[in-house]
Amino acid sequence: MNDIKQRFEKVNLQIRQAEVAAGRSNDSVQLLAVSKTKPAIDIARAYQMGQRHFAESYLQEALKKQQALAAFNITWHFIGPIQSNKTKAIATYFNWVHSVDRLKIAKRLSEQRPANLPALNICLQVNISGEASKAGVTLEQLPQLISEMRGLPNIQLRGVMAIPEPKTEYESQRQPFNQLYHAVKQLNMPELDTFSFGMTADLKAAIAEGSTIVRIGTALFGARMY
Numbered sequence: 001m002n003d004i005k006q007r008f009e010k011v012n013l014q015i016r017q018a019e020v021a022a023g024r025s026n027d028s029v030q031l032l033a034v035s036k037t038k039p040a041i042d043i044a045r046a047y048q049m050g051q052r053h054f055a056e057s058y059l060q061e062a063l064k065k066q067q068a069l070a071a072f073n074i075t076w077h078f079i080g081p082i083q084s085n086k087t088k089a090i091a092t093y094f095n096w097v098h099s100v101d102r103l104k105i106a107k108r109l110s111e112q113r114p115a116n117l118p119a120l121n122i123c124l125q126v127n128i129s130g131e132a133s134k135a136g137v138t139l140e141q142l143p144q145l146i147s148e149m150r151g152l153p154n155i156q157l158r159g160v161m162a163i164p165e166p167k168t169e170y171e172s173q174r175q176p177f178n179q180l181y182h183a184v185k186q187l188n189m190p191e192l193d194t195f196s197f198g199m200t201a202d203l204k205a206a207i208a209e210g211s212t213i214v215r216i217g218t219a220l221f222g223a224r225m226y
């Protein structure tokens with residue numbers, strides 16, 4: 001219990017300090033707690049400390065925890081790879097999806113979003129370091145995908161998500177975030193207000209470069225065991 005409490009306090013403090021260091025306003029960055037592989041009890045503890053936004057990467061695992069935590073007022077984010085046969089459940093049980101990288105998936109999420117729910121918030125995953133093995137559209141493909149998604153009624157495009165190639169040096173961590181941030185700003189679309197980047201190892205660099213949501217797992221819940 002204390003362990004998770006101390007970890008959350010520490011990460012929240014790091015976020016506030018990084019905001020100050022970057023000259024950004026207090027609470028301009030939201031903490032998204034990445035609870036994949038961790039038990040529902042860990043989520044419940046974090047919830048008791050005021051955390052409301054949680055992210056999961058594996059659908060079946062997420063659905064089980066959502067059932068166990070149905071009494072809690074949690075905002076659920078999906079951040080994992082998306083196969084077509086998973087879109088219906090994702091559209092039904094999540095509030096946000098950060099890992100959309102093709103039109104087919106965006107269309108299905110829009111079609112399958114239940115009519116009684118508000119539009120599903122979407123971030124497009126950008127493969128910012130150009131790694132062949134990683135999911136995501138390239139920066140060059142991004143404007144085309146955005147324009148093709150226009151008019152899908154039940155999703156709301158909010159911004160971009162990125163997982164850059166891991167780098168240990170601070171300046172090297174900042175570079176891809178800087179590039180993505182400015183590429184999106186150049187599109188001149190004020191509705192793209194969300195920059196989902198920054199994980200345990202590069203939180204500070206991400207906030208320095210305009211992140212609005214940091215997705216933190218390890219620093220909050222400890223190392224993951226698969």
Ligand SMILES: *Cc1c(COP(=O)(O)O)cnc(C)c1O
Nearest residue numbers: 034057079199200215216217218
């Ligand atoms: C697991 C995961 C995270 C959290 O990573 P940590 O390094 O544990 O903070 C963030 N984003 C995505 C997409 C993930 O899959």
